[in-house]
Amino acid sequence: MSRYLTRRLLIAIPSLLGISIVLFTVLALAPGDPFEELATNPNVPPEVRANLRLKFGLDDPIYLRYLHWLFAMLQGDWGFSFASRVNVDTLILQRLPTTLFVIGSSQVLALAIALPVGVYAATRPYSLFDQVANTLTFVGFSLPTFFTGLLFILVFSIQLDWLPFVYRADISATGWRWYWEHFRQAIMPVAVLGLFQGASWTRYVRSAVLDVIRLDHVTTARAKGLAERVVVLKHVVRNALIPVVTLVALQIPAVFGGAIVTEQIFRIPGIGSLLIASILNNDTPVVMAVTFVFACLVIVFNLMADLLYGWLDPRISYR
Amino acid sequence: MDEKQLRRLIGRVKDGKLSRRAFVGRMLALGITAPLASEMLAFCGAARAQEKEKVPYKPTKRGGGGALKVLWWQGATLLNPHFAVGTKDQDASRIFYEPLAGWDSDGELFPVLAAEIPSRENGGLAPDGLSVTWKLKRGVTWHDGQPFTADDLVFNWEYAKDPATAAVTIGNYKDVVVEKLDSHTVKVSFKKPTPFWADAFVGTRGMIVPKHLFEAYRGDKSRDAPTNLKPVGTGPYKFVDFKPGDMVRGEINSNYHEANRPHFDTIEMKGGGDAVSAARAVLQTGEFDYAWNMQVEDELLLRLEKGGKGRTVITPGGGIEHIQLNSTDPWTEVDGERASIKTKHPILSDPAVRQALGLLVDRQSVQEHIYGRTGIATANFLNNPERFRSKTMKFEFNIEKANQLLDAGGWKRGADGIREKDGKKLKFVYQTSINAPRQKNQAIVKQACQKAGIDLELKSVTASVFFSSDVANPDTYTKFWCDIQMYNTTMTEPDPEVFMNQFVSWEVSSKENKWQGRNITRWRNDEVDQAYRAAQAELDPVKRAALFIRINELVCSDCAVIPIVNRPKATAVSSKMRLEISGWDNDTATLKDWWREA
Numbered sequence: 001m002s003r004y005l006t007r008r009l010l011i012a013i014p015s016l017l018g019i020s021i022v023l024f025t026v027l028a029l030a031p032g033d034p035f036e037e038l039a040t041n042p043n044v045p046p047e048v049r050a051n052l053r054l055k056f057g058l059d060d061p062i063y064l065r066y067l068h069w070l071f072a073m074l075q076g077d078w079g080f081s082f083a084s085r086v087n088v089d090t091l092i093l094q095r096l097p098t099t100l101f102v103i104g105s106s107q108v109l110a111l112a113i114a115l116p117v118g119v120y121a122a123t124r125p126y127s128l129f130d131q132v133a134n135t136l137t138f139v140g141f142s143l144p145t146f147f148t149g150l151l152f153i154l155v156f157s158i159q160l161d162w163l164p165f166v167y168r169a170d171i172s173a174t175g176w177r178w179y180w181e182h183f184r185q186a187i188m189p190v191a192v193l194g195l196f197q198g199a200s201w202t203r204y205v206r207s208a209v210l211d212v213i214r215l216d217h218v219t220t221a222r223a224k225g226l227a228e229r230v231v232v233l234k235h236v237v238r239n240a241l242i243p244v245v246t247l248v249a250l251q252i253p254a255v256f257g258g259a260i261v262t263e264q265i266f267r268i269p270g271i272g273s274l275l276i277a278s279i280l281n282n283d284t285p286v287v288m289a290v291t292f293v294f295a296c297l298v299i300v301f302n303l304m305a306d307l308l309y310g311w312l313d314p315r316i317s318y319r
Numbered sequence: 320m321d322e323k324q325l326r327r328l329i330g331r332v333k334d335g336k337l338s339r340r341a342f343v344g345r346m347l348a349l350g351i352t353a354p355l356a357s358e359m360l361a362f363c364g365a366a367r368a369q370e371k372e373k374v375p376y377k378p379t380k381r382g383g384g385g386a387l388k389v390l391w392w393q394g395a396t397l398l399n400p401h402f403a404v405g406t407k408d409q410d411a412s413r414i415f416y417e418p419l420a421g422w423d424s425d426g427e428l429f430p431v432l433a434a435e436i437p438s439r440e441n442g443g444l445a446p447d448g449l450s451v452t453w454k455l456k457r458g459v460t461w462h463d464g465q466p467f468t469a470d471d472l473v474f475n476w477e478y479a480k481d482p483a484t485a486a487v488t489i490g491n492y493k494d495v496v497v498e499k500l501d502s503h504t505v506k507v508s509f510k511k512p513t514p515f516w517a518d519a520f521v522g523t524r525g526m527i528v529p530k531h532l533f534e535a536y537r538g539d540k541s542r543d544a545p546t547n548l549k550p551v552g553t554g555p556y557k558f559v560d561f562k563p564g565d566m567v568r569g570e571i572n573s574n575y576h577e578a579n580r581p582h583f584d585t586i587e588m589k590g591g592g593d594a595v596s597a598a599r600a601v602l603q604t605g606e607f608d609y610a611w612n613m614q615v616e617d618e619l620l621l622r623l624e625k626g627g628k629g630r631t632v633i634t635p636g637g638g639i640e641h642i643q644l645n646s647t648d649p650w651t652e653v654d655g656e657r658a659s660i661k662t663k664h665p666i667l668s669d670p671a672v673r674q675a676l677g678l679l680v681d682r683q684s685v686q687e688h689i690y691g692r693t694g695i696a697t698a699n700f701l702n703n704p705e706r707f708r709s710k711t712m713k714f715e716f717n718i719e720k721a722n723q724l725l726d727a728g729g730w731k732r733g734a735d736g737i738r739e740k741d742g743k744k745l746k747f748v749y750q751t752s753i754n755a756p757r758q759k760n761q762a763i764v765k766q767a768c769q770k771a772g773i774d775l776e777l778k779s780v781t782a783s784v785f786f787s788s789d790v791a792n793p794d795t796y797t798k799f800w801c802d803i804q805m806y807n808t809t810m811t812e813p814d815p816e817v818f819m820n821q822f823v824s825w826e827v828s829s830k831e832n833k834w835q836g837r838n839i840t841r842w843r844n845d846e847v848d849q850a851y852r853a854a855q856a857e858l859d860p861v862k863r864a865a866l867f868i869r870i871n872e873l874v875c876s877d878c879a880v881i882p883i884v885n886r887p888k889a890t891a892v893s894s895k896m897r898l899e900i901s902g903w904d905n906d907t908a909t910l911k912d913w914w915r916e917a
Contacts, residue, residue, distance in 0.1 A: 031784045031792055037405040038487060039788040039835075040809070042817045043524065045490045046835040049788070055485050083404065084396035084563040085542050094562050153596070158603055166390070166589060166600055166607065170560060170568070267592040269565035277394070277564050277591070280783075 004318035008306075012299050019295045023288060024069065028062045032282040034082040056082055069288065079285035083278070088289045091274060098169045099258040099270035102189055107255060109194030110201055111248070117198075118205025119240075122213060123232055133202065140199025145192050149265040152188045163188055167268040189266045193259055197251070204247060208240040215239075242312045249305035253297035257290075373424075374899045376579070378914050382571050384582035387913065389609040392597040394564040394590015399547045400526035401479050401486035406905070409523045410611065411567045411588055413907040415462070415552035418525035419453055419472075420517065422903035424634055426704030426813030428517055432456055432467065432527065432553060432576075434503075437516075448512030448858045453520065455503040459576045461529045462551045462558070469499040472520060474530035483538035488524045495519050514858050515814040522904050523811065528552070555581035555911040565590055575911065582914035595619065601891040602629040608896050608915070611906055613889040616756070617691025620889070629893045633692050636902030637703045637810025637818060638886035640694060642680060642764070642803060644673055644878060646842045649800045656830040657793075657800045660841050666743055667802060671728030673878035675721040676803075679767040680881050682714055688763075689756045694884030701871040702885040703902065704813050709868045712875055714882075721771045730772070738772035747802035750778040750794070752785040757805060760883065775803070790833050797834040799841075807886055813903040815867045816855065822874050823851050842879035 035052055038044045053059050057068065072079060078088040121130040157165040164185050171181045212218065213236050221235045222228075258272030267273070271290060278286035310316045378384065395411030396404075403409040419433040428436045434454040437443020443452050459467040476497035479486040496508045497519070507519050520527065529551055536544035550558050553576065556569030567588040571581060589607070597610040602623035613620060613631060620631045648662035666672055682696035698714035701707050730738035730745060738745045749764070751757045758779060765775045778801065780794045785806070793800055810818045820826050824843040828836035847870050854866035874880060888902045898913040900906055 031781075031789050032787050033789060035404060036783070036787055040786055041811060042809075042820075042837060043490060043811050044487055046788075046832075048487055048489050051482055051489075052485050052487075055483075080542065081396070081563070085399075085402060086397070086548065086563055091563060095565075158599065161604060164606055165596070165604070166592070168566070168587075168589060169562065170566065172386070172585070264592065265596075267589065267596075269562060269591065273591055274564060281396075 001318050005303075005307075008303050012303070015299065016292075016295060020070065020288070020292055021066065023291050023295075024066045024284075025062065027282075027284050027287055028065065030282070034058075034282045034284070036282070069285075073292075078289045081278070081283050081286045083281045083283045083286075088285050091286060092271065092289060092293070095258075095269055095271050095274050096256070098167075098268060099263075099272065100255060102167075102186060102263075102268055102270060103193065103255045103259060105186065106190045106193035106259075107197060107248075107251065109190055110197035113194070113198035114201035114205050118202045119209050119232065119237055121202070122206045122209035122240075123236075125210060130206075133206075137199040137202045140195055141203075143196070144261075145196050145259070146261045146265060148196070149188070149192045149262055152192060153265070156188060165266060167266045169269045189262055189268060193262055201244070201247070205240070205244055208243050209236055212236050212240040242309065245312060246305040246309055249301055249308055250298075252301050253294060256297055257294045374897050374912070376912050376914060377897075378579055378582045381573065381575070381579055381581070382584050384915055385584055387583035387586045387609075387915075388607045389586070389588050389611070390592075390597045390600055390607040391588055391590050391611045392592050392594050393612075395561075395567055395588065396563045397547065398550045398558075398561055398567070399528065399544075400524070401475075401484070401488045401528065402541075402547070403524075404487060406523075407590070407611075409526075410905045410907045412526055412550065413523075413554070413905045414556050414567065414569050414586060414588065414910060415550040415554045415558055416526035416528060417552065417554050418522055418527060419455070419520040420522075420525075421908040422522050422813050422901055423909075424899060424901045424903070426706075426903050428521065430456070432459060444516065448509070448514060448516070448856075450506055450508040451516040452500065452504060452506045455505070456576060457503055459553050460574055461531075461553055462572060463529075463532075464574075465529065465531055467527075467529075467553055468502050469505045470502075471527055471530045472505045473497050473499050474534065475527050476519070478528070478533060478537055478541075481538050484541040486541070491519050491524050512856050512858060514854075514856070514860070514863055515812075515816050517814075518812075522908075526552075556583075556586050559585075577911060580911045586910075598623055598891050601893055602626065602631070605629065605893060608893040609898075609906075610891040613693075613891050615889075616689075617693050620693075620891070621691070627894060629891055631692070632890050632892050632898075632900055634888040634890070634900045634902045635703050636886070636888045637701070637813075637815075638807050638888075639697070639700055639702060639810075640690075640760075640805070640807045640883045640886055641700060642676075642805045642881040642883060643799065643840045644676065644842075644880070645799055645802050645804075646840055646879065649802065658798070658841065660827055660829060660843075664802070666745065666747075669728060670877070671724050672730070672745065675724045675728075675771060676768070676773070677878040677881050678715060678717045678721040678724070679771055679773070680714075680764055680883060681716040681767055682883050683716065684763055685760055686884055689759050690884050690886070692887075693889045694756075694886050697882050697885045698875060699871055699885075700875055700880055700882045701815050701819060701867060702882075703810070706864050707815050707867050707871075709872050709875075712872060716767070718767060718770045725771060725773075732772050736769075736772055737774045745773040747773070747775050748778055749775045749803040749805070750780060750785075750801045751805040752782040752796075753779045754782060760805065788833075788835065795834065797828050797836075797839055799828070799839050805883070811903075819851065819854075819867055819870050822847050822870060822879065824848050840879050842874070842877070844873060844877070844879075847873050 035049045038049045057065060080087050081091055117133050121133045124130055153165045156163045167185050171178055173181050218235055221231045258270040260272040260276050263270045263272040264276060275290045310318060391407050393407045395407050397408050398412050400412040400416050403412055417431045420428045420430050420436060423429050430436055432455060434456045435441060437451050437453060455469060461467060476492050478484055479488045480492040494510060498506045500506055532546040532551055533544055548561055555572055555575050557572045559568040559570050561567050569586045571584050594614045598613055598615050598620060600606045601610045603626055605628040624630055644667050645658060645664050647658040647660055648664050649658040651662055653659040653661050686694050686696040698712035699709050725738055730740045733739050749761060751761060761777045765777060768775050784792055784794055785796050787795055789795060796804060796806055821837045822842060823838060826836045826838040827841050828834045828839050850866045850870050854863050857863040890900055895916045899909055901908055
């Protein structure tokens with residue numbers, strides 16, 4: 001087990017290096033310039049921009065810039081944003097709570113829908129409930145979030161005028177009003193993301209449960225005369241959830257990574273909107289940090305999923 | 320009316336009890352012309368700012384206006400005005416920081432931290448144009464209670480002009496010398512006679528930061544200043560909180576240096592998202608009071624306004640959407656450089672072709688079908704402020720006349736309907752950035768050209784490439800490696816000196832200057848060069864305006880560029896808000912005067 005862990009961690013190092021090289025090169029090759037707005041402002045002489053580029057090391061060859069970034073990163077220095085001249089870690093930490101709250105709640109909502117609906121549908125396959133649930137999940141995951149997001153805004157904000165569509169991370173109200181305002185503004189983005197995720201998870205849960213429910217040990221349990229509730233919860237769901245747990249574990253990096261499109265539509269100040277704004281600004285240090293952290297999280301959670309799998313299913317061993 | 324009565328009236332204007340306009344109206348009734356009446360006021364020292372109070376300020380006390388919520392669809396990323404890369408950053412910094420003077424919608428100065436606008440009459444402007452003396456307003460304090468003095472101005476100059484600080488305002492300060500004359504007077508000296516003296520400490524790049532908080536962070540240490548993120552200024556609102564790219568919050572400055580201002584108790588500037596939904600949040604749902612830069616089709620704006628919750632405010636500015644005709648040959652390489660000034664465009668150098676193209680741009684249709692109120696058809700490149708606009712230039716859309724011109728020029732239609740002469744066909748590549756209105760505009764021009772036997776190949780380049788200054792990329796607008804291109808060029812100051820350098824020979828964009836020259840068409844004209852040099856040194860504002868008008872006429876009548884529409888600033892404002900926006904300064908420049916009707 002520990003040998004397996006060490007091996008996996010050692011393998012992670014070259015993959016992270018590879019990822020960072022690819023990211024950096026692609027960013028360096030992309031057209032644009034963080035000081036583009038200065039270039040189109042006639043009152044700012046071109047020397048100003050040239051001087052800024054020089055000062056921020058943008059004119060060095062790519063490999064030098066990469067090595068510079070790598071050594072700084074190894075020492076825990078994430079660099080600073082060209083756009084705001086603020087340290088990148090500060091920027092990310094500022095955005096993290098909002099992303100964790102919105103994306104986290106949406107994942108919880110997705111689970112809260114997927115588990116009961118998937119299990120119930122699988123225990124009664126091809127019943128009316130199953131058919132309806134199936135149709136809805138299809139609709140759910142074939143509608144992209146940017147579409148449902150805009151639809152929600154049109155219906156709930158503009159037609160009905162019930163919910164605000166501009167998300168504000170710091171609401172000045174206090175007490176229960178604060179919670180209420182936060183709840184109100186989070187409903188739409190959480191619903192958009194949660195329903196989309198929930199729809200696909202429902203299908204996974206349903207098929208996993210269907211696989212297990214036909215197995216012999218379930219028939220035995222029923223033959224013993226156990227109550228249906230006990231059979232489903234103890235003998236079916238527990239076994240069926242193993243693949244679902246890995247799936248959820250693999251989804252966790254996304255909770256940190258944010259949802260680019262949905263955050264942009266609802267103006268949620270999360271990691272996703274930070275990433276897209278930095279990409280548009282050619283703000284390399286921020287883009288590098290966000291994507292690199294995301295890559296690390298993916299690798300870590302992959303490993304965790306694998307370990308979790310073995311813990312849940314003792315038949316699996318690590319070598 | 321005798322002298323005493325007159326003096327009393329002037330006194331009332333000075334106290335702000337009588338508007339300048341009303342005063343001039345009364346004088347007109349007495350047979351005194353408007354300029355003479357204004358001069359009387361100026362002579363008697365009535366501040367000029369009061370004259371242009373088009374939106375009266377009614378609140379009679381400071382505060383009590385509740386929360387002001389404004390939406391900038393590109394969030395501010397920093398709050399140090401000396402680092403402000405874009406308008407969004409300047410706008411946000413302007414909530415807290417102020418310049419000595421700002422520009423109003425007519426392109427005139429109004430004092431903010433200055434006690435008065437320097438003029439010849441008050442001795443602020445040296446007759447030789449070599450210096451300007453600013454008198455500072457007394458009794459102004461920074462948000463932390465420290466007094467605002469001439470030392471702060473001298474510091475700002477030293478701070479910004481140091482290349483190690485990496486300030487984007489260095490251009491305003493590097494060629495001037497700032498001296499403190501006394502605690503509330505500074506003198507800005509120039510190297511040569513400078514008719515446009517209001518650059519340092521004025522407008523969008525003139526905001527002043529406190530010496531006592533930035534002194535320790537000059538040069539290389541500029542990035543470490545804690546005040547970069549927690550501004551302490553003199554503005555109407557004090558800093559509360561800032562999240563780069565997302566939110567700027569402020570609260571009322573109860574020591575603000577103007578009476579009864581500001582009106583609102585707090586301000587919240589939210590960033591991010593897109594222009595269309597920002598327009599909705601103001602005009603349709605009323606969630607926000609104000610939204611910046613409405614780059615939205617006018618049709619949609621008009622539809623959203625029908626709800627009655629908000630209106631679109633259109634403010635004149637100098638932005639001009641125009642077509643450029645390349646005067647060099649972009650398809651031949653000379654000394655390793657395309658579009659070199661050693662070449663001449665094989666076809667576009669024929670004046671008949673250029674004039675014909677000028678007749679084939681249907682500006683009225685472009686205005687009616689694409690831009691609406693946000694693009695006004697024009698024959699001039701230099702449109703605003705009005706004193707610089709040529710009244711003689713006219714535009715015309717006339718396919719028949721274009722055909723006649725080309726026939727007369729010897730361009731005969733070939734078998735495919737495309738005109739040719741000496742084996743050269745009238746075929747051009749016409750490029751612009753990817754942006755829906757521009758593609759529609761291209762189609763309108765192409766259609767008309769087809770009828771005149773000119774074939775246009777349309778090309779569109781992603782905006783981030785087109786407007787970049789990437790030396791390695793062949794598709795940038797400054798390289799202009801094609802025959803015709805179109806974009807909007809902005810005028811950030813009400814003075815056309817920098818704006819009009821796009822037509823002088825020494826600004827030609829070339830390999831030598833890494834394509835950073837401002838003359839992108841590479842069109843050159845001796846008379847323009849001379850007029851421009853003369854304007855740079857002309858201290859008489861009227862003669863100077865005439866020179867710029869002449870340059871504009873020379874450029875436009877030769878069709879070096881074909882102006883299409885003048886693009887004013889469009890903003891969305893809640894119907895209860897009362898404010899005035901200037902096309903020559905930040906949206907938040909007049910924030911202190913914003914108020915909301917109950």
